[in-house]
């Protein structure tokens with residue numbers, strides 16, 4: 001597996017910031033430290049999970065914290081920066097608003113899962129291997145979107161690479177839809 | 184559980200940090216304590232074996248705190264979530 005370079009991590013973040021009207025953290029040292037963290041996570045988990053949050057290392061539990069995480073936009077809107085302060089808004093960039101640590105928006109159950117998911121799963125696999133009667137679960141088609149370019153696919157699993165921007169599978173997130181009917 | 188100890192002359196309090204090796208705020212906190220000669224121990228949770236993570240989760244949750252990093256525990260009683268210079272200075276009187 002070829003490792004991602006720090007320049008690639010930086011470039012990806014720059015493009016994303018620009019596309020969304022955000023800026024990267026104006027402090028070069030702080031920024032480097034975050035980009036390093038993202039690289040380290042991508043090297044070990046194969047996806048750039050948030051450097052300031054504990055990841056489980058299992059993609060199904062970490063999808064919401066793959067950078068840019070599902071909480072970024074709400075945090076930049078409310079506090080002027082994302083949880084890690086990688087992405088900031090115009091006011092923070094200019095120094096009109098002081099940067100502080102943003103409270104965690106990720107639900108506590110999800111945070112807690114990161115501590116236990118892996119040991120739980122190892123345990124489950126061990127039991128399943130011993131228990132031959134566990135039936136195979138049916139798969140269903142789902143909507144996936146590429147967090148890098150917005151491409152949407154409707155299939156069992158996310159594509160191996162995005163056909164549009166070539167982002168890898170881990171950059172896909174599920175789209176959750178709720179339909180309610182009026183009585 | 185293996186904690187790393189950073190020695191400092193300001194050692195009247197027991198300062199324990201729960202951190203991530205990748206987190207920028209955690210790095211700032213470690214540097215801030217070091218620059219102020221505070222003695223502390225830390226553990227980078229992303230690097231510990233899986234079975235120890237649950238123990239750490241309990242320690243933090245038992246104090247009613249969120250599972251955010253850095254988390255600082257001073258003298259086993261005061262818990263500070265995040266890199267909050269003022270709160271740290273106040274708790275350590277400097």
Ligand code: SF4
Nearest residue numbers: 050067069082083084
């Ligand atoms: S908080 Fe910021 S750095 Fe962390 S995953 Fe979200 S957008 Fe990326």
